Amino acid sequence: MTDPSTTAASKVVLITGAGSGIGAATARTLAAVGHHVVLGARRTERLSALAEDIEARGGSALPIALDVTDPAGVRSFVHTAHDRYGRVDVLVNNAGVMPLSRLDALRVDEWNRMIDVNLRGVLYGIAAVLPLMRDQHGGHIVNISSVSGLKVDPTAAVYSATKHAVRALSEGLRQESRELRVTVVSPGLTRSELTASIGDSGIKDAVREQMGIAIPATAIAEAIRYAIDQPADVDVNEIVVRPTAQG
Numbered sequence: 381m382t383d384p385s386t387t388a389a390s391k392v393v394l395i396t397g398a399g400s401g402i403g404a405a406t407a408r409t410l411a412a413v414g415h416h417v418v419l420g421a422r423r424t425e426r427l428s429a430l431a432e433d434i435e436a437r438g439g440s441a442l443p444i445a446l447d448v449t450d451p452a453g454v455r456s457f458v459h460t461a462h463d464r465y466g467r468v469d470v471l472v473n474n475a476g477v478m479p480l481s482r483l484d485a486l487r488v489d490e491w492n493r494m495i496d497v498n499l500r501g502v503l504y505g506i507a508a509v510l511p512l513m514r515d516q517h518g519g520h521i522v523n524i525s526s527v528s529g530l531k532v533d534p535t536a537a538v539y540s541a542t543k544h545a546v547r548a549l550s551e552g553l554r555q556e557s558r559e560l561r562v563t564v565v566s567p568g569l570t571r572s573e574l575t576a577s578i579g580d581s582g583i584k585d586a587v588r589e590q591m592g593i594a595i596p597a598t599a600i601a602e603a604i605r606y607a608i609d610q611p612a613d614v615d616v617n618e619i620v621v622r623p624t625a626q627g
Contacts, residue, residue: 390440391608392465394418394458396448396505397475399426401572402524405597406472406604411439413605418461420446421475448475448501451508458508470520470608471509473502473546478574480535480583490579491538498542506553513560518612520561522604523550527568527622535583547618554617561615563607568622569594593625 393410397403399421407417411434419427419441427443434441442464446457462468477497479490502523513519528536529543547564554562571594578584600621607616 390414390416391469392416392418392461392467393470393472393608394420394461394468394505394509395472395474396420396446396457396501398430398443399423401574402567402570402597402600403472403474404430405601406474407441408434408439409598409601409605410608411441412437413609414439415470415608416440416442416465418457418464419443420448420457422447446475448504449496451504454501454504455508458505458512462512467516468509468512468519470522471505472522472524472604473505474524475501476524476526476574477577478539479577479579480539480587481578481580482535483537485580487579494538494542498539499545502546503549506549510560518559520563520608521550521553522563522565522607523547524600525550525564525566527566527620527626529564529566530620535580551617554615561607561612563604563616564618565600565603565607566618566620567595567600568620568626570600570621571596593623595621595623 393415395403395407398407398419407419411417419431421427424445431441431443444457444460447453475497477494481487523546525546526543528540529547532540550562550564575587603619603621610616
């Protein structure tokens with residue numbers, strides 16, 4: 381059923397990893413300017429609280445439980461949104477994990493987790509929305525990469541590999557599409573919960589020491605808003621947003 385409040389100016393924006401950090405900030409930022417945000421994450425209590433707050437401020441938000449490593453779950457997330465609003469205008473592939481470690485630590489389960497969330501999760505999102513966007517002759521996919529997708533640092537080899545891959549598949553998708561807009565956003569040090577997934581206490585402490593210069597998640601949300609709000613014939617392909625003090 382199409383929401384009667386959906387207008388040409390407002391878009392239906394699906395956001396993965398919306399429970400905190402960049403995802404939550406993006407949801408608040410886009411809802412505040414009139415877009416309908418569909419919130420996906422595993423922590424449903426956070427999603428519900430975020431949706432309630434957005435709606436209390438006059439916005440439109442639909443929370444849906446989502447595990448991006450489950451392709452059937454991603455399809456259900458997308459189709460639930462489509463059934464509610466009658467279209468899907470934007471997908472923000474934001475969900476990610478960053479359990480940094482040296483390769484010789486052999487944390488293979490963590491490597492697999494990063495590949496499953498950071499890369500396969502993005503692919504599952506693309507696969508779920510592409511048929512709908514093709515049928516409606518337009519749409520926008522925003523993939524969240526990282527400055528680690530531009531360079532590689534010690535302890536970040538696998539994380540960087542997943543983020544390099546996100547940039548590569550985004551560029552391939554862009555070149556294959558003539559009606560679809562594709563944007564890669566690569567944040568630098570940003571305040572979020574990504575460091576919580578680091579299992580090595582020494583690496584976690586070192587990363588947290590660097591976070592003193594981190595920018596707020598709203599800075600990334602504003603970059604996403606900028607890309608989304610461009611005219612349909614303008615495709616902002618890539619945005620890199622770093623703290624001024626980051627080398």
